[in-house]
Amino acid sequence: MTEKSPKLRGALDGIPTYKPGKPAAADGPTAFKLSSNENPYPPLAGVLETATAAAASFNRYPDMACTALMAELAERFDVPPEHLATGTGSVGVAQQLVQSTAGPGDEVMYAWRSFEAYPIISQISGATSVRVPLTDGEVHDLDAMADAVTERTRLIFVCNPNNPTGTVVGRDGLTRFLDRVPNDVLVVLDEAYIEFIRDEQVPNGIELYRERPNVCVLRTFSKAYGLAGLRVGFAIAHEPVAAALRKTAVPFGVSQLAQDAAVASLRSEDALRERVEALVGERARVSEALAGQGWTVPTSQANFVWLRLGERTVDFAAACEAAGVVVRPFPGEGVRVTIGEDEANDIFLRVAEEFRKEL
Numbered sequence: 001m002t003e004k005s006p007k008l009r010g011a012l013d014g015i016p017t018y019k020p021g022k023p024a025a026a027d028g029p030t031a032f033k034l035s036s037n038e039n040p041y042p043p044l045a046g047v048l049e050t051a052t053a054a055a056a057s058f059n060r061y062p063d064m065a066c067t068a069l070m071a072e073l074a075e076r077f078d079v080p081p082e083h084l085a086t087g088t089g090s091v092g093v094a095q096q097l098v099q100s101t102a103g104p105g106d107e108v109m110y111a112w113r114s115f116e117a118y119p120i121i122s123q124i125s126g127a128t129s130v131r132v133p134l135t136d137g138e139v140h141d142l143d144a145m146a147d148a149v150t151e152r153t154r155l156i157f158v159c160n161p162n163n164p165t166g167t168v169v170g171r172d173g174l175t176r177f178l179d180r181v182p183n184d185v186l187v188v189l190d191e192a193y194i195e196f197i198r199d200e201q202v203p204n205g206i207e208l209y210r211e212r213p214n215v216c217v218l219r220t221f222s223k224a225y226g227l228a229g230l231r232v233g234f235a236i237a238h239e240p241v242a243a244a245l246r247k248t249a250v251p252f253g254v255s256q257l258a259q260d261a262a263v264a265s266l267r268s269e270d271a272l273r274e275r276v277e278a279l280v281g282e283r284a285r286v287s288e289a290l291a292g293q294g295w296t297v298p299t300s301q302a303n304f305v306w307l308r309l310g311e312r313t314v315d316f317a318a319a320c321e322a323a324g325v326v327v328r329p330f331p332g333e334g335v336r337v338t339i340g341e342d343e344a345n346d347i348f349l350r351v352a353e354e355f356r357k358e359l
């Protein structure tokens, strides 16, 4: 027998692997993980209880239609349940959106640098990625993106606020952009961090979805809601996009723990809002301190800040790690640092101050 390995799709060659944020060192006296934009607060007591109760029946498959969660979301956002689709995190839903719209010969467009899942899921589909550089201010260049649309463009991601730069696009710019994009191109507004936005120029994507059949809004329970480990996100989209999401969903993808915890979180929003408010306060404190140290930091509307360090990126990340905080380096470009526990933010600021003096 000749040695042969199973034939895999050529599209998989060279797919960048998703780099998860590095965990904090287990042995350090103070080790904080500021590398994955997670919520630093432990689960709310009520939410934890609900999830624990759901665990008692994990010998059973979950409710495949996510009935209770869909009903809760439909009411909260005043959208028909048929326009909602849940998935294994919003990355799971994003992958279904790409699968539903783009294959070989088609183009998926997004800003760059932006969320690192976009190139991966585009390539898995066999689609061609079209990356449009951010402006000098680290913001989506929506004019350039509209200019880059071709007859092969099928889907455009707009990450608002943008991961990893934290920058936003406002209502006027986004509306102008949407007016220029052909109606048969799906525009996905990835609003993973919307709860952290305080800039009133930024629209809620759901407003834009209501008037535009080609706009889809992506949301997640992983960040502000603190359910990253449970993997649940959702999209709001018109038909036939929502129907496509139902077709491409992995059956039983969202566990009952995740469904029940998401419902409990939506019902505990006051408590969650307080935590988000505290993180937004910390974001202001960190941003001001960095500016005071002489750093140019793009205004962040998310739960992280971005330092463009270029060739010093890896050194800076190593200095942070040595001091007890793990950050997310993008070698040659910059470092993304999650707003975490106050103590962790203080450690990061001390490293930044020392590093600044050497630059």
Ligand SMILES: *Cc1c(COP(=O)(O)O)cnc(C)c1O
Pocket (backbone or CB within 6 Å): 037, 088, 089, 090, 091, 092, 115, 159, 163, 190, 192, 219, 220, 221, 222, 223, 228, 231, 232, 233
């Ligand atoms: C974290 C993040 C998500 C959410 O991912 P989940 O799969 O829901 O955990 C989606 N989009 C962006 C831009 C993110 O940063």
